Every structure is written in C-alpha cells, then in structure tokens.
Amino acid sequence: MMRARVLGAGVAGLCVAAELVGQGCNVTVFDPVPRPGPHGCSWWAGGMLAPFCESETAEAPVVRQGQEAAGWWERQGVAVTRQGTLVLTLGRDRRELDRFGRRVAGHQTLDAEGLAALEPDLDGRFDRALHIPGEAHLDPRAALAHLRTRLESAGVAFVAEQGRPEGLTFDCRGLAARDRLPDLRGVKGEMAVLRSADIRLNRPVRLLHPRFPLYVVPRADGLFMLGATQIESDDRKRSVRSVLELLSAAYALHPVFGEAELVEIGADARPAFPDNLPRLSRQGDTIHVNGLFRHGFLLAPALARMAVEAACDRTRPEFWHDD
Template identity: 85%
Template sequence: MTQARVIGGGVAGLCVATELVARGCEVTVFDPSPRPGPHGCSWWAGGMLAPFCEGQTAEEPVVRLGQEAAAWWQRQGVTVHRRGTLVLALGRDRRELDRFARRVPGHEMLDPAGLEPDLEGRFDRALHVSGEAHLDPRAALIHLRDRLEQAGVTFIAEPGRPQGLTFDCRGLAARDALPDLRGVKGEMAVLHSADIRLTRPVRLLHPRYPLYVVPRADGLFMLGATQIETDDRRRSVRSVLELLSAAYALHPAFGEAELVEMGADARPAFPDNLPRLVQRGETIHVNGLFRHGFLLAPALARMAVEAACDGIKPEFWHEDHD
C-alpha cells in the first residue's frame, strides 16, 4: 500500500487526501490546527460552484475544470444545491448585465421574481445560469474531514515536513518554497435575516464593488467578497461599508439584518491567477487556487494524484529541479 503525506488541512489538502484514499493509499495529514476553522482561508469561502460566471474574468481552464466540482462534492456526500446563479444589476448599471450576458454562456434572461419571489418589483430582468450550484463550505470541510477519519486517515496537529511521497497544500504559507505566490485578500460578512428568503446565489453587478449573496441554512446569508492585492488579513471599514451598502441595494431588508460575522483572509495566487502543480523530488506542491478553491480543488487534486500514481504529467504541471 502506497504511503502518502499531505501537509495542509484546507480544501486543497482534504481533496487530495480524498483522492489518495480512493486509490487505496495510506494517508497522513499534517496541519497545526486540529479541525477546520477560522484560521484557514477555506473557512471564508463563498461556496459557489459557478464556473460559467467565473469565466467572465477567469481563464478557460477555470470554466472547463470547474464543471467537475458539483458532481465531485456530491459523490463525497456533501449537500450540493443545484439551483443555478441569478445575476442582477441596478437600473443605472443595466449595461453591466448586457456585458455579462455576452461573456457567459448557458444563461437565460428572465424576470427574477419568477425564481426568487422576494425580489419582486425590485428588478425587471436578470440572467439565470442554470448549470451552476453552491454548497456550504464550512459544512463541506467538516464533512470531508470526518469522512477521511472514518476511512482511516491519520490527522496530526503539527506542521509536518516532506518525507517520502508528499503533497504540500499549505496555501500562502508555502511561499518559503514557492516565492512567486502572492496574497489576494478577500473579505466577507455573514448576515441573519428572517425577512428575506433566497434559494440560490445572487450576483449583483456593480462597476466598483460587485457583490454576491449566498444563502445558507437558518436564515443566514454570506456576503462577499472583496479582491484586494495584499496579504494583509485585517478587515477594513471601507470594505464592510461597500459590502453592506450593496446588500442593502439588493434588498432593503438586509438593512435590518443581524451582522453575525465579519472575516478576511488572503487567497494564494500565482501571477497568472491559475493553479500549479510543482514537483520537487518526491513532493508535489498543490497551490494557487486563488478565488476558486472549492471550484477547482477537486480537479487539481485528481491531477496531482494521477501524476503521483500513474505518472501522468497533467495540466498546470511544473518540475523544479533545484
């Protein structure tokens, strides 16, 4: 039985461990924190599995490989909501909606109230991208961790170090080995409201601060997210104001919502904003997921394990012989 180490217990590390277990490998995961939580970038994700909408600004591989994500998460037993994405724009920004429509395939133009009755009278048209989905990222991380423990994976609350076949999934912490990684800060808020109900992610287009709202259980809504070129994890007043102002513009009921939580973290990204698989000896670095963690981690994990177990040199492959 092949033995493998995974360093990092975020979404990338847990997906790699899942793929290794499916190959019958004996897996040990090292992470200084014993459980998924606010210390990890993955904890602050939106959980949108939206390859077509992301393709408005992302490269072609994000769209193509991201289409694997919803089915992969469902196979692991994670609850995935397949209700599509609703894209809206305020009256003064109608051109933004037309521009978005030209760049995103597989959508239909409709009255949003037909899908989300609580938006009736606020917007006269929207794009519905029906082939997209969403999940609760925190529930998904916890479920994957528990499932791996049940499968016999050993979790050790230590940083770990490469030894034998190793998958380094440390995110931004791996800059000691991957110096061209950079941090891109994302900030988010969680609101609670009993006065509005949404059943699918809603993207509100805005030339300055676009917003997405992702419904979660029990009247919770995740609002995100800023994209700032810094690895500073402090939450800024300006970003909070922009997020909450955009939410209020989407629906005034958000003005009376309870602010449950604010968070920020730095996403790991390479200069081209695409992920990489970097081999150094027996270590494969799985990194650079940028803002596409839950969307691209399944495909990247699959390719990393195929490289190690089958000798296949996949997309995003880099060999470092230093």
Template identity: 80%
Template sequence: MKTARVLGAGVAGLCVAAELVARGCAVTVSDTATQPGPHACSWWAGGMLAPFCEGDTADELVVRLGQTAADWWEGQGVAVTRQGTIVVTLGRDRKELDRFARRTQGHFWLDTDGLTALEPDLAGRFERALHVPAEAHLDPRAALKHLRDRLEQAGVDFVAEPSQADGLTFDCRGLSARDALTDLRGVKGEMVVLRSTDLRLTRPVRLLHPRFPLYVVPRTDGLFMLGATQIESDDRRRSVRSVMELLSAAYALHPSFGEAELVEIGADARPAFPDNLPRITRRGYTIHVNGLFRHGFLLAPALARMAVETAFDGTKPELLHEDHA
C-alpha cells in the same frame, strides 16, 4: 500499501487526501490545527460552484475544470444545492449585465415575471436578470467538516504537528508554502454574514456593479454570506471600508438587509500565482498543489485528481510545472 503525506488540511489538502484514499493509499495529513476553522482561508469562502459566472473574468480553464466540482462534492457525501445562480444589476448599470452576458455562457434571460417565479422576494426589483441553471453552491464550513470526518473514518491519520515532507508528499499549505513557491502572493478577501428573517433566497445572487460587485449566498437558518472584495494584499485585518461597501451593495440589492442581524465579519488572504491560475509543481517526491486564488471549492477537486494522477500514473496535466531544481 502505498503511503503518502499531505501538508495542510484546507480545502486543497482534504481533496488530495480524498483522492489518495480512493487509490487505496495510507494517508497522513499534517496540520498544526486540529480541526477546520478560521485559521484557513477556505473557512471564509462563499462556496459557490459557479464555473460559468467565473468566465466573466477567469481563464477558460477555470470554467472547464470547475464544471466537475458539484458532482465531486456530492460524491463525497457533501450537501450541494443545485439551483443555479441569478445575476442582476441596478438600473443605472444595465450595460454591466449585457457585458456579462457576452463574456459568459450557460445562461438565459429572465424578465420581471421570470425572476419573480424563481425568487419571489426579488419581485419588482429588477427589470431583467440572468439565470445560470447548471451552477450550484455548498456551505464551505459544513463541507470541510464533513470531508475531514469522512477521511478519518476511512483511516486517514491527522497529526497536529509542523508540516514536514516525508516520502511522497503533497504540499497544500497555501500561502505558508511561500518558503518553496516564491512567486505566490496573497489576495485578501473579506466577507460578512447576516441573518434576516424577512428575506428568502434559494440560490446565490450576483449583483454586478462597476465599483462594488457583490454576491449573496444563502445558507441555513436565515443566514446569508456576502462577499466580493479582492484586494492585492496578504493583510488579514478586516477593514471598515470593505465592510461598508459590502453592506451598501447588499442594501441596494434588497432593503431587508438593512434590518438584518450582523453575525460575523471575516477576512483572509488567498494564495495566487501571477496569472491567477493554480499550479501543480513537482519537485522530486514532493508535489505542490497551490494557487487556487478565489476558486478553492470550485477547482480543488480537479487539481487533487490531477496531482494524484501525476504521482501514480505518470501523467502530465496541463497545470503541471516541472521543477528540477
């Protein structure tokens, strides 16, 4: 039986382990943490599987590869909600919605009645909106826990020890891999979780704003994850300014957020290369899977598949960087 080691048990490492198990490999995952938790940047993710919306600022590759994510996660038994995405702007920023529509695909326009039919609690708040029906979302924390449990049941050995290459190794350590990938940088992201008993949303809503863009992702039990900050820093401290901006934008989206319970504030640094695109880097028997930026749950499945194909099929995917040093 083929054997392989995975370094790191965040979203990238777990996806690689799942692809290896599908190949019939005996897999060991090394991570100093015993369970998914706040030590990993994937714990703080929004969980939006929204490749078409990402086309506003991301490379075509992100849009194309991201379209396979929802099917992959469902194939692993993770609960995926396929209700699409709503995109809105405040009245004074209506040109932002026109610009977004020109730069993206897969959407159609909604008038006030159309938006009300999809999200009744947004009735009367926006004159028009975009609906991107093919997009989806999941709960990142539940997905991480489910995938880890599934891998353990499949015989994957999780060891709580320092990461160390041994034979065929997939290095998925995120920013911790800067000892080997010197051009990795941290991009700080901050999030807020609120609980509201007065507001119901069934799909993620993006509020476009020239200064304070916002996305709101509904979760269970009246919880809403608010995110959007993107700061060039690997500082993990939570800032008052960012939280105030998120809450102000949420209140502009709907006043009910002003009465919501503040449940959690979080921050972490996401690994990114200078071009904000992920890479698969092969160095002998070690394959690095890194640079997922803010597209972890969206691109990790495709990257994992490519990395495993590189190891076992000798393919050279478009994201492969050969390193013969």
C-alpha cells in the same frame, strides 16, 4: 499499500487526501490546526460552484475543470444545492449585465416575471436578470467538517504538526508554502455574514457593479454570506471600507438587509500565482498543489485528482508547471 503525506488541511489538502484514499493509499495529513476553522482561508469561502460565471474573468481551464466540482462534492456526501446562479444589476448599471451576458455562456435572460418566479422575494425590484441554471453552491464550513469526518472514518490520520516532506508528499499549505514557492502572493478577500428571517433566497445572487460587485449566498437558518472583495494584500485586517461597500450593496439588493443581524465579519488571504491560475509542480518526491486563488471549492477537486494521477502515473496534467 502506498503511503502518502499531505501538508495542509484546508480544502486543497482534504480533497487530495480524499483522492488518495480512493486509490487505496495510507494517508497522513499534517497541519498545526488540522480541524477546519477561522485560521484557514477555506473557512471564509463563498462556496459557489459557478464555473460559467467565472468565465467573465477566468481562463478557459478554470471553467472547464470547475464543471466537475458539484458532482465530486456530492460523491463525498456533501450537501450541494443545484439551483443555479442569478445575476442582477441596478438600473443605472444595465450595461454591466449586457457585458456579463456576452462573456458568459449557458445563461437564460429573465424578465421581471421570470425573475419573480425564481426568487419571489425579489419581485418588483429588478426588471431583468440572467440565470445560469447549470451552477450550484454548498456551505464551505459544513463541507470541510463533513470531509474531515469522512476521511477519519476511512483511516486517515490527522497530526497537529507542521509536517515535512518525507517520501511521497503533497504540499497543500497555501501561502505557508512560500518557503518553497516564492512567487505565491496573497489576495485578500473580506466577507460578512448576515441573518434575516424576512427574506429568502434559493440560490446565490450576484449584483454587478462597476466599483464593488457583490455576491450573496444563502445558507441554513436564515444566514447569508456576503462577499466579493479582492485586494492585492496578504494581510488579514478587516477594513471599514470593504465592510461598508458589502453592506451597502446588500441593502441595494434588498432594503430588508438593512434590518438584518450582522453575525460575522471576516478576512483572509488567498494564495495566487502571478497569472491567477493554479499550479501543480514537483520538487523531488513532493507535489505542490497551490494557487487556487478564489476558486478553492470549485477547482480543488480537479486539482486533487490531477495531482494524484501525476503521482501514480507520472502524467503531466493540465495546470502542471515545471519549476
């Protein structure tokens, strides 16, 4: 039985471990804090499995490889909601919706009646929208906890140590891997979680805006995750400006959010390479899986599959990078 080490227990590391288990490998995962929690940037993710929306700014490989994410998470037993994505703009920003529609395939254009049929609680607030039905979302924290438990049940050992390369190793440490990947940079994302019993959304909603776009992702128990900030910084400070912009945009989506409970504010730095594309690379017996940028839950399944294929079959998959 092939043995493998995984360094890092975030979304990339857990996905790699799952792919290795699927190949019958004996797997040990090393992380100083190996249980999911606020120490890792995966904890602060939105959980949108929205490859077509990402085509607005992302390269074609992100869109193509991201389309396998929803099915992969479902096969792991994670609850995935397949209700698509709704895209809106305020009246003064109507051209943003037209621009988005020209860049994104697979969408349907809705009038006010069609929007109200999908999201009754937004009835009367917008007269146009785009619906991308082929997209999905999940709760990242629940997904991480479920996958960790599933891997333990499959015999994966989790060690609360940094770990080091020894034999076949998959380095999935995110920004901590800058000791081996010096061109990694941090891109800060900030988020807020609100709770309201006065509004229900069935799918993620993206509110386009020239200065501060917003996404709102519904979760269980009346919770809503707000996000969209993208700041060139690797600090984890929560800025007043970003929080104000998130909350103001949520209020513009629906005034009921003005009375919502502010449950949580968070920030973390996501690992990215200069081109914002993920990379697979090899240094000796170590394969690096990194640079997921803001596509962690969307691209980690495909990156994990390709990394394990590269190790087992010596292939050069998409996103391969020669150091």
